[in-house]
Amino acid sequence: MKYLPTLLRRLLPALALTAVAVAAQAAYPEQPIRMIVAYAPGGGTDLTARLIAPYIARYLGNNASIVVVNRSGAGGGIGFAELANAPADGYTIGFINTPNVLTIPIERKSNFHWTGYDLLGNVIDDPGNFSVHNDTPIRNLGELVAYAKANPGKVTYGTTGIGSDDHLAAMLFERAAGVQLTHVPFKGASEVHQGVVGKQIFMASMNVGEAMQYEKGGSPMHNLGQMSAARTNLAPGLPTFKEQGFDIVMASLRGIAAPKGLPAAVKEQLASAVQKAANDPEFQAKAAAAFAPLRYLPPAKYEAELKTTEASFKQLWKEMPWGENGAK
Structure with missing residues (x-):
């Protein structure tokens, strides 16, 4: 027992750091989260984003808020690139759409690729x-x-x-x-x-x-x-x-992703919130009323689908290229 005070003194710094880390984790999100939509307002992705954002925020807790930001242009390439190159801190998420997120890097040099995102779950299959x-x-x-x-x-x-x-x-x-x-x-x-x-x-x-x-x-x-x-x-x-x-x-898959490299706890929290939002009966009723065809895929299944679909588009590119020079 006489050694207990010394042991405690040695453990205190580590305990303090652990407490800080836990507090920081519990505090996420501490500021509004941006949700990038790579298309103009009024389209299907924009509508889905504005429908689901409040529910994701609800399941994140901590009075979270999500602001939808439209970054249209280049067939979605502008928004996809902004999402891929944003800080991986959990404060920027966004929708990625197939086939565009797959086909743009096939047809031309791009500063994004679907493997450069942390996938949080697919929501729509239209x-x-x-x-x-x-x-x-x-x-x-x-x-x-x-x-x-x-x-x-x-x-x-x-x-x-x-x-x-x-x-x-x-x-x-x-x-x-x-x-x-x-x-x-x-x-x-x-x-x-x-x-x-x-x-x-x-x-x-x-x-x-x-x-x-x-x-x-x-x-x-x-x-x-x-x-x-x-x-x-x-x-x-x-x-x-x-x-x-x-x-x-x-068809077009429309899923939610974040820049690659999220802290593990933040990634898990976001993916869980997306799943709960997609399965929320209230959200599903609103989506049905807006003719938004839901198909939730967890991150692993979403990744497998993107990998398979990318392979099919690479083959299609060989048969009938669709880029600027070959587009009709």
């Missing part, structure tokens, strides 16, 4: 779709093909950028249908939508969830088909491309 203005006579893919063949190059279509799922789907459709379309890239789905509504472009290549959000708002657009393996609960009345004779499956 099939592709074609939409035209109600004033056009087109009501299905067969009629679109007939019109495009009779008017080569006159069918202009808008997308969220070169190498996006919208763009790749249209290229695959051109090859399958033997038609020539004219690509017009925009910064986000909301701008593509306005292009169709204002008749600056003939057609929108956009995700089903986004198209149905605009339809619910009274948009004068008609959807031609969904690029899912089977009809989704999101749009049970909309035929798939395969049903209409075109075996094309294309």
Whole structure:
């Protein structure tokens, strides 16, 4: 017992450091967290971000707050790069979208790659779709093909950028249908939508969830088909491309990530908050009302999906490059 005071004196510095570390860990987050969206306001990713951010903040605790920041441009490349190169301190997170986050580094030199993020979980899986203005006579893919063949190059279509799922789907459709379309890239789905509504472009290549959000708002657009393996609960009345004779499956995963190298405790806390937010019944009800097709994937499964999908796009690049020089 006479040695106890000396032992305590030796342990005190270590105990003090441990207490400080625990206090610091418990205090996260001590300031607002930025959530980067690599597309313009009003699109599907932006809507999902604004829906889920309060729930992630709720499950982080400590009066956390999350501010959504739009960094659109370069098909998502500007926002993806800003996210990848931000400090890995837990105060910058953001959405990464397939295929853009995978295809941009394939087609050109980029200062980001999906392996340069700490993955926190996937939230959305939204099939592709074609939409035209109600004033056009087109009501299905067969009629679109007939019109495009009779008017080569006159069918202009808008997308969220070169190498996006919208763009790749249209290229695959051109090859399958033997038609020539004219690509017009925009910064986000909301701008593509306005292009169709204002008749600056003939057609929108956009995700089903986004198209149905605009339809619910009274948009004068008609959807031609969904690029899912089977009809989704999101749009049970909309035929798939395969049903209409075109075996094309294309969708956009929208998941949440952070710069690589988060402190382990912070990474675990963020990933847990994303999972709890995605599974929150209140959030799920709001997502359903906004036609946001949920598909939560934990970080490990999300990583496996990205790895497999990247390999398929590398093969597609060899067959039909879609970059600036090869884009249509």
